[in-house]
Amino acid sequence: MPQYNSAATGHRPFNWVLMLGLLVVIMFEPSTAQTSLPEPVDPLKRPEVTPGRLSVGLTLGYVPAGGAAFGYDEEMGSYTDDYAIHTLTPDLTLQYALSERLSLGGGFSSSYRVAQTLRRYPDGGTRYLEEGSFSFRTRAALTYRLDPASPYDPSASLTLHKPWAVGFSASASLLRDPVVLSASIGFDHSFMPPYANALSLAGGAGFVANDRVSFNLNVLLTQPLSFAAAPGLSLAFRTGYLLEPGGGRELSFNLNASLKNGAASFGLGLGYHLRELDARTWLLTARAR
Helix, strand or coil: CCCCCCCCCCCHHHHHHHHHHHHHHHHHCHHHHHHCCCCCCCCCCCCCCCCCEEEEEEEEEEEEEEEEEEEEECCCEEEEEEEEEEEEEEEEEEEEECCCCEEEEEEEEEEEEEEEEEEECCCCCEEEEEEEEEEEEEEEEEEEECCCCCCCCCEEEEEEEECCEEEEEEEEEEEECCEEEEEEEEEEEECCCCCCEEEEEEEEEEEECCCCEEEEEEEEEEEECCCCCCCEEEEEEEEEEECCCCCCEEEEEEEEEEEECCEEEEEEEEEEEEEEEEHHHHHHHHHHC
């Protein structure tokens, strides 16, 4: 059997040329190079509204507060209070698309508040105080898109709150990929004493980072329409994360701060949102569970 010498010079130049050629093809062949790179994010567009589809949102908020106060007790004399307040605010929102223009919404919001106070007297005596309160509110809303084909997508909403207040608002938004700008104006009237009225102005900006992550910043100014009433200002920052690209399941984290009647407060919130659900299938599935 003939023997081949690996050191023979007749085959080595051809082997090196072949390997170099394959390397060049792998590096510059179009289809191989494209599959190794991330796909670009689709251009930003408004979410589609499908008649008969349901959107559900559940948010759990937490608002802490605390400080010190001074007072006077007729039996014990003056005292100093150190207090802490913890408030949980679960909220459920439902929205059902009756048509491409008209949607019906509803919601339930509650607040559970616990206030703890450590009271100190000049003689060294102390008292521990704790009280809790619970409130529950419902709301219903009707929203109409005035011109879905408009680049501003203007809409008007009528909201009924219990205990018996009504609100009207008009809003519009503008898409400039990857940014969404929004603005709204609203008016609220209470049918319960003291029959308060309030005017609100809001503006916001959203940034879509990629096919999963988005950021929103919103500012709300509320002006009660009564004599010598100071306005209230709130600022909200939201981060949203889609569990699957282009899907309807989203987790959100909210951070908000407000200034009202000279007092500042802040709060945190976690949310879970489902969009564009088939209402009948979702209700049957929820009932089966």
